[in-house]
Amino acid sequence: MATRTDAPTRREQILREAARLFAERGFHGVGVDEIGAAVGISGPGLYRHFAGKDAMLAELLVGISGQLMTGAKRRVAEAEQGPDALLDSLIEGHIDFALDDRDLITLHDRELDRLRDSDRKLVRQLQRQYVELWVESVRKVYPELAEPHARVAVHAVFGLLNSTPHLSRPGSLPGRAATAQMLHKLARGAFAAAAE
Amino acid sequence: MATRTDAPTRREQILREAARLFAERGFHGVGVDEIGAAVGISGPGLYRHFAGKDAMLAELLVGISGQLMTGAKRRVAEAEQGPDALLDSLIEGHIDFALDDRDLITLHDRELDRLRDSDRKLVRQLQRQYVELWVESVRKVYPELAEPHARVAVHAVFGLLNSTPHLSRPGSLPGRAATAQMLHKLARGAFAAAAE
């Protein structure tokens, strides 16, 4: 079972580099030739793997929202230790994502409007479900928190957790584990304050 | 003294519309013709007011960082009621900005890399000073909080406060004052949790 130590497929390579470049310079700021060059082929060779530049962005964004949503649903399903532990689990999942896939997090709320209508609707729907899932989870921990307030708090905490790309690039910061722990505390602190 | 109910000058009009369009579709996603059309003139007419498209972005970004920095310095200078009130004042200032100038907040951390080297350095320096000012202020309230941790917390709280553009556009949300108050509580809660 060498399922997941395989060499990355060409498609995956392309997506990784495209994500990096899009995050760095914006969708319109990157040419297909650069994306090709980043994986060692040049320009139009990409069209053997994708229908076009738009298709790469679409696959990235749909993939992200899908991954986040899938992970969150799994966590909800596996929750057996009460609402408090579930919220911690959601936070932890989001932090892992924010720390390990900075480029994707960046794209996620930056280039959504560059998508075809149908793709954009799909992504937005997944995002909305994800938010809703968090809102419910938060309100189970803090039942006295009204729903609109909970929604604002959830969006704000996403902003907080997604701030990782702004931390100086590699990280002179306290180290990955410590940063994760710190973000977790900050998020819980924000929710607690919202409810008080 | 009709100093600030004057009709906005053409330059100001252009900057406002450019900020809106840049925030909506990205710097490279907007053409000069569109910016012109947004203020009722067309395309090349902009060059009577700006040296080029880059110059507009530069003026916007330098202006933002400058405004934030100036406001924060003023608040520090006027602080007479101790560190706690100062931190509240900084938070309040940042929230006002985030709520009233969403487009600028969006540009601020999205299009920085599209600037000429000199401008980018200037903006980054202002940003760094702004962060530093916050870090000092936070550490006066929570002296037990180590500096690197305080810096991470400050960045995270910026992410939290800057989340306002993601709240559904006009705002079915609790209303401006209530949202501001909510964000304030969340930010203070996050800092408190960081220090605990």
Add this chain to the structure above:
DNA sequence: CCTCCAGGTTAACGGTCGCTAACCTCCCTG
């Protein structure tokens, strides 16, 4: 009344960009 400039206009140029066309070359398979 003439002048001149601030602030527009349209035409056009050069460069870039996404994408297609046409072709080439392994390598796998019957």
Add this chain to the structure above:
DNA sequence: CAGGGAGGTTAGCGACCGTTAACCTGGAGG
């Protein structure tokens, strides 16, 4: 060993974009 598809290549097209050039116009000032 023929052949065919997968995955490249380069050349080039058409569209668009930022910018410049050349020209026009209304109104303020001497």
